[in-house]
Amino acid sequence: MKFKPSLPEDGINVSHTHPLREALLLVGGVVAIGAAVATAVAVAVDLAAPHIPIELEARLFSGWIDRGVEDDGAVAPRERLLAQLLNRMARHWPENPYVFEIAIWDQPEPNAVALPGGVIAVTNALLESVESENELAFVLGHELGHFHSRDHLRGLGRGVAFSLLLVALGVGGGGSAVQLASLAGRFAQRDFDRTQEIEADRFGLALLAAEYGHVSGATAFFEHLPELDGPLEGAFASYFSTHPLNADRIRALHAAASEMGWALRGERQPLPLLSPAR
Amino acid sequence: MDPFVEMSVRLGIPLALLVVTYFIGTALERRHYASIRERESRWRNLPAITIRSIPSHWQVIECTLITGSVVISVDYFKRFLAGLRMIFGGRVKAYETLLDRARREALLRLKEDAVERGCQAVVNVRLETCRLANARKSQSIAGLEVLAFGTGVKLLNVP
Numbered sequence: 001m002k003f004k005p006s007l008p009e010d011g012i013n014v015s016h017t018h019p020l021r022e023a024l025l026l027v028g029g030v031v032a033i034g035a036a037v038a039t040a041v042a043v044a045v046d047l048a049a050p051h052i053p054i055e056l057e058a059r060l061f062s063g064w065i066d067r068g069v070e071d072d073g074a075v076a077p078r079e080r081l082l083a084q085l086l087n088r089m090a091r092h093w094p095e096n097p098y099v100f101e102i103a104i105w106d107q108p109e110p111n112a113v114a115l116p117g118g119v120i121a122v123t124n125a126l127l128e129s130v131e132s133e134n135e136l137a138f139v140l141g142h143e144l145g146h147f148h149s150r151d152h153l154r155g156l157g158r159g160v161a162f163s164l165l166l167v168a169l170g171v172g173g174g175g176s177a178v179q180l181a182s183l184a185g186r187f188a189q190r191d192f193d194r195t196q197e198i199e200a201d202r203f204g205l206a207l208l209a210a211e212y213g214h215v216s217g218a219t220a221f222f223e224h225l226p227e228l229d230g231p232l233e234g235a236f237a238s239y240f241s242t243h244p245l246n247a248d249r250i251r252a253l254h255a256a257a258s259e260m261g262w263a264l265r266g267e268r269q270p271l272p273l274l275s276p277a278r
Numbered sequence: 279m280d281p282f283v284e285m286s287v288r289l290g291i292p293l294a295l296l297v298v299t300y301f302i303g304t305a306l307e308r309r310h311y312a313s314i315r316e317r318e319s320r321w322r323n324l325p326a327i328t329i330r331s332i333p334s335h336w337q338v339i340e341c342t343l344i345t346g347s348v349v350i351s352v353d354y355f356k357r358f359l360a361g362l363r364m365i366f367g368g369r370v371k372a373y374e375t376l377l378d379r380a381r382r383e384a385l386l387r388l389k390e391d392a393v394e395r396g397c398q399a400v401v402n403v404r405l406e407t408c409r410l411a412n413a414r415k416s417q418s419i420a421g422l423e424v425l426a427f428g429t430g431v432k433l434l435n436v437p
Contacts, residue, residue, distance in 0.1 A: 001333055003325045003327070003399075005322040005323045005325075006322070007315075007318050007319060007322055008318065008382060013374060013377075013378045013381075014371075014374045014375050014378045015369055015371045015374060017371050019300070019304075019355070019356075019359065019371075019372065020300075022359055022371055022372070023355075023358075023359055023362075026359065026362035026363065026365075026366065027362065029362075029365075029366060030362060030365065
C-alpha cells in the first residue's frame with residue numbers, strides 16, 4: 001500500500017453562494033411572509049371584532065384601568081364634568097350600547113384613548129391644552145367614533161394576535177428574524193390606523209354638529225399641536241406616524257363639514273374648572 | 279419616543295453591525311483560507327490518515343499522541359443568516375465555510391504538532407466536535423471546538 005499525497009477539495013463541503021445573495025433571498029422571504037401573515041391577521045381581527053358582544057367586552061375589561069376615582073370612592077370633580085360632557089355627546093348616538101366611563105391619566109403628551117369596556121382615557125396635558133368646551137367635545141366625539149367602529153378592539157386584537165405570532169416565530173427563529181417580522185407587521189398595521197382615525201374624526205364631527213348646531217372648535221385641538229410633527233416632514237413622516245398628520249386631518253374635517261353643510265364658525269362654550277391648577 | 283428615532287435605533291444598530299461584521303468576517307475568512315491552502319500544500323507529503331493499524335512494512339521506532347485543536351465562534355452576520363435559515367430550512371451555508379476552516383485548521387495543527395515531535399506520519403486520525411455553552415445564556419452557543427487527534431509515529435524507513 002502506497003501513500004498518495006493530495007490536497008483537500010475546495011467546494012465539496014462548502015457551497016459557493018455569495019453570502020449577500022443568501023442574505024437578500026432570506027430577508028426578502030421573511031419580509032414577504034411577515035407582511036402576508038400580518039395582513040391576514042389584521043383582516044381576521046377586523047372581521048371578528050364587530051361580533052364580540054359588548055357585555056362580554058365589558059366583563060373582560062372591567063377593573064383593569066385606573067379610572068382616576070378618588071380614595072373615598074367619590075368621583076373627582078374633573079371626571080364628573082368630563083363624564084357629563086361625554087354623556088351629552090353620546091346622546092346623539094341613539095343606538096349606543098356602551099356605558100361610558102372617564103379616566104384621567106397623568107401624562108405629558110396631550111392624548112385621548114378609547115379603551116375596551118367603554119373607558120375613555122384623557123391625559124392631563126390634553127385637558128390643560130384645550131381652550132373651549134367644543135374642542136374637548138370633539139375629542140370625546142372622536143373617541144366615541146372609535147367605539148362606534150370598534151377600533152379599540154381591533155387595535156387590541158391585532159396587538160394580541162401579533163404578539164402571539166411573534167412568540168410562535170421566536171420558538172423557531174433567531175432574534176433578528178423576529179425583529180424583522182415584527183417590523184413588517186407594524187408597517188402593515190399603520191395603514192389601518194390612519195383610515196380609522198379619519199373615520200372617527202367624521203363621527204366626532206357629526207356629534208359636534210348635532211350638539212352645538214355648528215362645528216366650531218373641531219380643528220382647534222390639532223392646531224394646538226403643530227410642533228408634535230416638527231422633526232418629521234413630507235411623505236416619510238406621514239407614513240411613520242400612527243395618526244395622520246394634523247394638516248391632513250384638518251383638511252379632511254373641513255371637507256366633511258362643507259359636504260354636510262355644517263357651519264365652521266359659531267359661538268364656543270367656555271370650559272370651567274378642568275385643570276387642577278385653575 | 280419619537281417614532282423616527284425609535285425606528286432608526288431599532289434598525290440602525292443591528293444594520294450597522296451587520297455591515298461591519300460582514301466586511302470584517304469576509305476579510306478574515308479570505309486571509310484564513312489563503313493560509314490554510316499554503317500550509318496544506320506545504321505539509322501534503324506528511325501522511326495523516328485514518329488507518330487503524332500500522333502497515334507491516336513500516337518500521338516504527340516510537341509512537342505518541344498527537345493533537346490539534348481549534349476553537350471558533352460565529353460572527354454577527356453569519357449568525358443572522360443562520361437565524362433566517364432556521365425559518366426556511368436548507369443548507370446553512372453561512373456556517374459551512376466556518377466549520378470547513380475549523381476542520382482543516384485542526385488537521386493542519388495536528389500535522390504541525392507531528393512535525394515538531396519528529397514524527398513522519400500520523401495514523402488513526404479522528405475528529406471530534408464539542409460545543410461550548412454560553413454561561414449566561416444557557417441556550418446559545420459561545421463557540422465550537424474541533425479537535426483532531428491521532429497516533430504519531432517515528433519511522434526508520436520513511437514511507
